[in-house]
Amino acid sequence: MSVVSKKICLLGDFCVGKTSLIRRFVDGQFSDQYLSTVGVKISRKVVLLPEGEHNVELLIWDIEGHTSFRNVARSYLQGAKAAIIVADVKRQDTILNVEKHLDLFFTVNPQGWILVAFNKSDLLNPSQLETLLMQYPFEQAQIVDTYITSAKTGEAVDEMFQCIAEKLA
Amino acid sequence: MASSKQNQGSAEAKLKRNGQNGGTPPTVPDPWNQDEAFDFWSDVGNREENFDQVPPSEQSTGSKFSGGHPAQDDKLAGVLEDLQELLSQKPSPSQTQPPPTMTEQDKARSLSPTLDLTQKIHKFQPGLDEDEVELPPSRISPESASPPEIASVAESVPPADSASPEPPIASAHPTTSPEAAKTPPPIDLAAIASFLSSRKGEKATTQQQDPVQSFTPDVTPSQPRGEGETLIAFPQKDEPDVKAENILPFQGKTPPREKVIPFQQKPPEEENLPSSEPETPTPETLVSPDLEPEQETLSPAEAASRLDTLLDAVFPLTEESPEDHPATPPPDPAREDQKEDRENQSSETVATSASPWANPFPTPPPPPPRKTVEEHKPSAPASQNGANSGARNGSRNGSDQNGRQKPTGTVRSGTKPFLRSQAKKKEDPLKSFRDLLLSPTPPPPPVEEEEDNLLDTPDLLLEASLEQLQGWAQERQATAAEREADLSPLVEDLEAELTPPMASVEEIEEITPPVRNREELTPPMAPVEEVEEITSPVGNREELTPPMAPVEEVEEITSPVGEQETVAEPPTVSHQEVVLEDELEPQIQTEPVPEQVMPPETISEVVSAPSEALDPPEMSSPSSPKAEEVVEAIQQQLERINQSDRQGDRKEELNEADFAQVRQLIGQLETKLSSLENQVYEPTEVINPLVPLMVQLLKMKVGVSQEAMTELLVPIIDDIIQQRVTQDQVAMSQALAQVLPLAIEQEIQRSPRAIARAIAPEIAAALQEQNKLERDAIPEALGPAMGRAIKAQIELERDAMVDALYPVVGNTISKYMGELVASINEKVDQTLSLSGVQRKIKARIQGVSEAELILQEASPVKVQAIFLIHKASGLVIAEMQPHGEQRLESNMIAGMLTAIRSFVNDCIAESGQIAELNEIEYGNSRIILEVAGYCYLAVAVEGNPSTAVVKHLRRTLGEITQKHGQLIEQYDGDRAGMPDSVTQALEQLEQKLQKSGQQKSPSALLTLLVILLIVVVLPWSYFQVRGFLDRRLESQIESALTDLENASYSQLTPTVNGKRVILSGRVPLEQVKADAEKMVAGINSNLEVDNQIIVVQIPPDPANVANTVAVVASLLNRSNNVNLTAGYQPGTVILRGNFNNPEDYKLIVESFDQIPGIETVNTAQLLPEFLRERVFFEMGSSRVPFGSLSNARVNQIRNFLAEYPEIGLRIIGHSDSAGPAQSNQELAMERAKNVQSVLLSQGLDPERLAINGTAEPPPEVETNDSADRSRVVRFELMPAPSASSLPAP
Missing domain, CATH: 3.30.1330.60 (OmpA-like domain)
Structure with a gap:
């Protein structure tokens, strides 16, 4: 079974848990220590697709949350077939900034797919999360879905990446 | 179908017309505008409806002429003939042409007819031709004067009628040969007399047939006679024909038509008779239905008197017609058959044709007679007279042609009319329009035919114009018909009852169609002329007027509008007159008409007619005055007729016989004249009817001779377009807009270079404009192609691209040059530097060759991995990793490299400059990056690859991007989608890299060795030689000093160093020391002696x-x-x-x-x-x-x-x-x-x-x-x- 490589990016404000999500997904680990990502960090994981002719090798570009280097981020986004935009459920500004990241990504990759991840779901109770989801619906043609994730508990992390992999297959 | 549309359109069109054209005749040009044309058509349609009523009048007139008052018919016919002659003079040449081939008539017509048509058209517009020049005044007069003329005609009509019928015949003769026209009159007179006599007899229903028969025989003889002879014969024939015509169709028109028919038939036989024949029969059939309404119109006044005749005429016609129809229905075969029949059975065919012709003629009589005359002429005169015989000749010829055409047209109309009127109308929308326009008068069907031809011909405009002209003519006819219809309600009854009315209708149709037919046929010249006449009322009137005058004033009155109208009207008048005059008149009319016609046709009459016409118009302006004028005109005509012997006789007869009837007729004429006046004064009304004819004419012309038309129109078209543009830019642009893309497309296909040349100069400007409008549009449009274009250019001409890109690539090149220089320096340093010397020493010490050491030193290039990486996404497109090595995480490495590259480009490189990361060094390894297009090559190597390696890299990358650039550009992560050749290229590259690391030559060291050897050996050998010499010298000195050994304590030893000799030893005495020095000097005086001998003393005892x-x-x-x-x-x-x-x-x-x-x-x-x-x-x-x-x-x-x-x-x-x-x-x-x-x-x-x-x-x-x-x-x-x-x- 052949493997097709796909580049995806994780976008989002700093300290929303992008790196943690990737680590949870790739290594199955989680650490409370905060290490700011500088520039970009690339991870790789092959996602097995239950159906289809090939598996997908996800090359996950963990792009630093400090977006002062817009241009850099822009060039990092080139060639990405999809992006996961991460927001911190505890920080409303990060949720509001999702739109900016959406625009940034779509300007670089008009045909790309987007997944929105509300991360750190373990910090809120389900009802709050529900209201959050209701409060910030992201409904565009190219936004596949919105996930409530937790890198700490692993909630919906694998599902999210699986979803994106299937979308790109 | 079409009619309804036409009607609808017509209504609007009318409105438009009224609004636009108003009373100005110049509206005529509007026909060019389709809208207007449609309007016209619509008008026509409306009129058609009216015409349906009106045409009957014409038809009725025709029928009347035919049946009712042959004498009047003859008169009218004479007038018509005159007109025809006038026309025919021009057409005559054309006639000659038409005969060539009936089927080809169209084509044949195209040449001469076209010319005539064109001339006429010109005349209509400006009156270019000389003939036309002459005509113009008449035209002018007719327009304004026509009514008065009519009046005068009306006055003279009775005599004129008698005379007129003759003149047509005469005219026919003259038309045959314009010159002969003068002479012919007498013949005509005789013929007319005979005709009259015959008609008198024929007046009965039988008469129609008889005339036909008489015609037929005449025709037959005419044919055999030949064209020239036919002229004379025709007149004779005409006379009988005239009789028949008088009886059947019109006063004089019928006879000429009959004559014409035979001629036509003959020519058709010669040329394409079939067409004419079928037409003739068909027209009849057609006419029969159409005639009914027409007859209705006609009948009102004339019907009463001529019903019988009409009936007779119709019946035979009908009888014959049905017979013919079966044969005719297939127009071609029927025509052919008819032709053959005509040829073989000229008499029979002629008879058949004559009958139909008689019928059709009645309504169109004026043209037909002309036609007949013309035809007669053409047959002979046409041949005799050049196509461009005198202007008059030309006109006559034209008329002749018209006559021929008409008959042919009629024939066709007869054949086709049904089909056309019904089916054909439906078939072609344009046709339908035209048909509608024409149909009001019967012509539409023929028009359709013409239209068809026209349609066939590409020039739509011309067609349109023709159609318009036709429409106008039809309208006129229609109006006239309406008037007639109004005048003759009785006719309707007759029409309804009688089949002959059908004929009349047919005739009407034929009239219009005849034009078409004429157009179609070579004779079309005649129809063209008619059309021209119609279009240029003046000219027509002039032409017509002369005949008209003789024939009937009514014709003149109507004539201004159009021949048909004039014809239709005059017939009515003539019929009326005829009715008054009865039998005698027709004969008289027929006879006198020719006479009158003959003379008038000769310039004087023609001129007089126009003059009269001119005068009358003023008079006619008030309707009542018009009537008076008409009456006066008629009286004048009568007087003229009287003047002429025959005419006088006939007039007398007429006057004596039925003045009351004449007056009644006059009254009717007056009314008609008033209406005509109105029409005249409302140019639109006058013009409108002409419009369809115009169209027809143009169609015919186009159909006949595209080239001629094109030649005619070519010089004007630009003006036309320009004027139109000035008038209504939007409309013009809209009209052209639809065609432009196609036209451009066509032109591009046809001559792309021309288009290119035309567009080329402005492309830059166009691009600039587009840039202003939408800045991204052009880049977006060109963007996708730029890459490929550049690649193609590189393949085509690499140097040019290099030059173009040099400024941009400067950095790269400078970098490359720097590397080159560095490598050279490196080599020099290595060979001459301390390391080189060390290596040599080492080689000596180890006893190994220096080259071996160099190989050892040159660290072998070991390729760890080669990645071809997608520049944007950082995905690996292809990779090459040596077997057995620890495999690298290619995608991770590629991703990070890509990120690093991006980072360097975006953050470190100065803004505005494109700097690339070329190499990453770590320890003894490095990653070499080479960027090209949408990908870059990353080579991880151990050791220090030479510059040649980098060259290989670049070359390989260039090849890959050139071959697979598109695939690489669209790479989406599926490596299986990449061709194996890419990976193979990488493998080859790896091999090259491996080899390239082992290519260091010790040549430099060898040279160095040689130099060193030389430097060492030379001095050594020098010293060796020199020592040898010294030794030898020392031995000599030593041997010499042996003499002193006894006197010395020790051996005296000399030491030679070059020229310096050192003596050493011990001696007891100074004397011995001195002796030793002297001995050395004795060997070589040049030697420098350093005497170091020591004198030694021993202690005493x-x-x-x-x-x-x-x-x-x-x-x-x-x-x-x-x-x-x-x-x-x-x-x-x-x-x-x-x-x-x-x-x-x-x-x-x-x-x-x-x-x-x-x-x-x-x-x-x-x-x-x-x-x-x-x-x-x-x-x-x-x-x-x-x-x-x-x-x-x-x-x-x-x-x-x-x-x-x-x-x-x-x-x-x-x-x-x-x-x-x-x-x-x-x-x-x-x-x-x-x-x-x-x-x-x-x-x-x-x-x-x-x-x-x-x-x-x-x-x-x-x-x-x-x-x-x-x-x-x-x-x-x-x-x-x-x-x-x-x-x-």
């Missing part, structure tokens, strides 16, 4: 020395004055003694000193006599006894010291042994001191006097001796402390 001392002492003692003893110790002689002579001291000392082996001579105790004697002291006393030291003694001492400055004097005091030693010592010292003081007092040098005291007795005094001897002071010689202190003497 002590015994010998002692002997010698003894000998010397003895020898010295021999003298008296010397008494000494010599003691000898090795090297030293001690002398004791005394001598007398101080001078001997020197001798003694030297004697001993010269003895070999004696180095020092001690002379302390060798004293002269005066020092020998001691100074004795008293015991214990230190006082020098007086006398012991006499002055003499002192002097001697003094002289002695003075003589030997090197000698000092030591004064030694002694004491006796008595007493303490201490005191003795002191005493001794005291004593010496005193002596010294004495000596000093004598002036001796203190320094040379030393004192010494000892308690010891003097050496030779023994203890036993007297103490006296011990108390002394004695003297000893001592070396003087300094030679300087010599006492002065």
Whole structure:
């Protein structure tokens, strides 16, 4: 079974848990220590697709949350077939900034797919999360879905990446 | 179908027309506008409806003529004939042409007819041709004057009728040959007379048939006769025809038509008879239905009188027609058959045709007669007369042609009419329009045919114009028909009842169609002429007027609008007149008409007619005056007729017979005239009916001769378009807009280069404009192609691209050059640097060749991995990793490299510059990055690959991007989608890299070695040679020195160094040393001799020395004055003694000193006599006894010291042994001191006097001796402390 490589990016404000999500997904680990990502960090994981002719090798570009280097981020986004935009459920500004990241990504990759991840779901109770989801619906043609994730508990992390992999297959 | 549309459109069109055209005739140009044309059509349609009613009038007139009043018909026919003749004169030439081929008639027509048409058209517009010029006045007159003319005609009509019928015939003749026109009249008169007679007889239903038959036979003869002959024959025929015509169709029109028919038939036979034949029959059939309404219109006035005749005519027609129809229905075959029949059975066919013709003619009679006349003419005259015979000729010819055309047209119309009117209308929308336009009058169907032809012809505009013209004519006809219909309600009944009315209708149709037919057929010239006449009412009127005048004033009145109208109207008038005049009149009319026609046609009449026409119009302006004028005109015509013999007779007859009827007719004429006037004054109404005809004409023209039309229109088209553009830019643009894309497309297909040339100059400007409008549009459009374009360009012409890109690539090139220079430097450094020397030493030490060391030093390039990476996404497109190595995470590496590249490009490189990350070094390895297009190559190598490696990289990358650029650009992560050739290219690259690392040549080192060898060996060998030479020289010198060996203590050795010779050795004598030097110089005087030979002396034997001392002492003692003893110790002689002579001291000392082996001579105790004697002291006393030291003694001492400055004097005091030693010592010292003081007092040098005291007795005094001897002071010689202190003497 052949493997097709796909580049995806994780976008989002700093300290929303992008790196943690990737680590949870790739290594199955989680650490409370905060290490700011500088520039970009690339991870790789092959996602097995239950159906289809090939598996997908996800090359996950963990792009630093400090977006002062817009241009850099822009060039990092080139060639990405999809992006996961991460927001911190505890920080409303990060949720509001999702739109900016959406625009940034779509300007670089008009045909790309987007997944929105509300991360750190373990910090809120389900009802709050529900209201959050209701409060910030992201409904565009190219936004596949919105996930409530937790890198700490692993909630919906694998599902999210699986979803994106299937979308790109 | 079409009719309804047309009607609808027509209504609107009418409105538009009214609005636009108003009363101005110039509206005519509007026909070009489709809208307007449609309007016209619509009008026509409306009118058609009216025309349906109206045409009947025409038809009725025709029918009337045909059946009712042959005489009137004849008259009218004469007028018509005149018109025809006038027309025919022009057409005649065309006629000649038409005959060539009936089927081809269209084509044939195209040439001459087209010319005529064009001329006429020109005439219509400006009146270009001379003929036209003549015509114009008449035209002008007809327009305005036509009504008055009509009036006058009306007045003269009765006679005119009688005369008119004749003239047509005559005209026919003249038309055949314009010149003959004058002559023909008589013939015509005769013929007319005969016709009249025949008609009188024919007036009955039978008459129609008879005429037809008569026509047929005439026709037949005409055919055999040939064209020229036919002329005459035709007139004759015409006469019978005229009769028939008079009976059947119109007054004079019918006869000419009949004549025409035969001619037509003949020509058709000759040319394409079939068409004419089928037409003729068909028209009949068609006419029959159409005729009914037409008859209705016609009938009202005339019907009553002519019903019978009409009926008769119709019946035969109908009878014949049905017969014909079956045959005709297939127009072509029928026509052909008919042709054949005509040819073979000319009489029969003619009869059949004649009958139909008779019918159709009635309505169109005017044209047909002309046609007939023309045809007659054309057959012969046409041939005789050149196409461009005199203007009049031309006109006549044209008329003839028209006549022919008409008949043919009629024939066709007859055949087609049904089909056309019904089916064809439906078929072609345009046709339908035209049909509608035409249909109002019957013509539409033929028009359709024409239209078809026109349609076939590309020029739509022309068609449109033609259609418009046709429409106008139809409208006119329609109006006339309407009027007639109004006038003749009875006709309707008749029409309804009788089939003949159908014929009339057919005729009407035919009239319009005839034009078409004419157009279609070669004879079309005639129709064209008619059309022209119609279009240019003036011209037509002129032409018509002359005939009209003879025939009927009504025609003139109507004529202004159009021939058909005029024809239709006149027929009615004529019919009316005929009705009044009855049988006699027709004959008279027929006869006189030709006569009149004949003369008028000759210029005078024509001119007069127009003049009349001119006058009348003014008169006619008021309807009532018009009527009066008409009456007057008729009277005038009558008068004219009267003037002519026949006419006069006939007129008289007519006048006598039915003046009342005439007046009634006149009244009707007046009404019609008034309407016509209205039409005239409302140019739109007049013009409108012409429009369809125009269209028809144009169509015909186009159909006949596209080239001619094009030639005609070409010079104007631009003006037309320009004017239209000025009028309504939007409409024009809209009209053209639809065609433009297609047109451009076509043109591009046809001649792309031309288009390119046309567009090229503005492309830049266009791009700029587009840029202004939408800045991104062009880049977006060109963007996708740019990459490929550049690639293609690179493949095509690499150098050009290099030049173009040089400024941009400058960085890269400079970098490349830098690398090159660096590599060169590196090589130089390596070969000449310390490392190189070290390597050499190392090689010597290890006993290994230097090249081997170099290979060892050149660290082998080991490729770890090669990645082809998608630039944007950082995904690996292809990779190559050597087997057996630890495989790298290609995608991770590629991703990070990509990120690093992006980071460098975006953050580190200066803004505005494109800088690439070329290499990443780590330890002894490095990652070389080469970027191209949408991908870049990353090569991880161990070692330091040479610049050649980088070259390989670039070349490989270039090849890959050129071959698979598109795939790479669209790479989406599926490596399987990439061709294997990419991976293979990477593998090849890897191999090249491996090899390239082992290519270092030791040549530089070898050269260095050589240099080193040379540098070392040369001096060495030099020194070797030189040493050899030196050795040889040394041996020579050595051998020479052997002579001195006996005299030397050791061997004398020479050392040669170049020219310098060093001699070494020991010799006992200086002499030997000098001899050795002399010997070297004796060998080579140039040699520089460094004589280092040492002279060595041997010590003497002590015994010998002692002997010698003894000998010397003895020898010295021999003298008296010397008494000494010599003691000898090795090297030293001690002398004791005394001598007398101080001078001997020197001798003694030297004697001993010269003895070999004696180095020092001690002379302390060798004293002269005066020092020998001691100074004795008293015991214990230190006082020098007086006398012991006499002055003499002192002097001697003094002289002695003075003589030997090197000698000092030591004064030694002694004491006796008595007493303490201490005191003795002191005493001794005291004593010496005193002596010294004495000596000093004598002036001796203190320094040379030393004192010494000892308690010891003097050496030779023994203890036993007297103490006296011990108390002394004695003297000893001592070396003087300094030679300087010599006492002065």
